[in-house]
Amino acid sequence: MRSSSLTPTVRVWGGRIMSKSRAVKFALAFGFVSVTFAGSALAEGDIVAGEKLFLRKCFGCHVVPAGAVAKGPSLRGVVGRPVASVEGFAFSDGLKAFGATGAVWDEATLDKFLADIIGFVRGMRMTMMPISRDTDRADLIAYLKSNK
Numbered sequence: 001m002r003s004s005s006l007t008p009t010v011r012v013w014g015g016r017i018m019s020k021s022r023a024v025k026f027a028l029a030f031g032f033v034s035v036t037f038a039g040s041a042l043a044e045g046d047i048v049a050g051e052k053l054f055l056r057k058c059f060g061c062h063v064v065p066a067g068a069v070a071k072g073p074s075l076r077g078v079v080g081r082p083v084a085s086v087e088g089f090a091f092s093d094g095l096k097a098f099g100a101t102g103a104v105w106d107e108a109t110l111d112k113f114l115a116d117i118i119g120f121v122r123g124m125r126m127t128m129m130p131i132s133r134d135t136d137r138a139d140l141i142a143y144l145k146s147n148k
């Protein structure tokens, strides 16, 4: 299935591969994750929920594998990446102008952008409804951050 190649995988001892979401559940079930980690994961957003949101809301136009271009540029490693910097993608003049200011897609910028997709960058060519729930944006950003 197409989405399976998208699922981030982690290698667990014994060379077993499982999806990150399963590995997290597995680790939680066996108590491998400390309370501090669980606490900060919550505050930072939930990667598993973020992946679901990504597949529902972004995957139609963006893919995560490096270099791949759909209607939008690949979002692999987007957290911390300079705006409009993907080689081979024809960004709009609006987004290029924003990138030329030295802007970077850090978490705060992504959060503001996703809350106000239409108004955040003048002349940007990405049309979709904003993500209005704070927790949804946090989950999405956590997922994007996990795709380095």
Ligand code: HEC
Pocket: 054, 057, 058, 059, 060, 061, 062, 071, 072, 073, 075, 078, 082, 083, 084, 085, 086, 090, 091, 092, 093, 094, 095, 105, 114, 123, 124, 125, 126, 127, 128, 131, 140
């Ligand atoms: C209708 C298609 C479409 C959908 C759906 C969509 N995008 Fe985009 N996205 C684009 C296009 C096209 C661009 C390039 C915009 C430009 O050049 O102005 C873009 C650009 C971006 C950028 C800037 C990338 C860069 O390298 O500067 C980010 C970040 C982004 N999208 C995140 C998202 C997220 C997160 C979602 C899901 C919540 C999403 N997009 C959904 C089409 C889409």
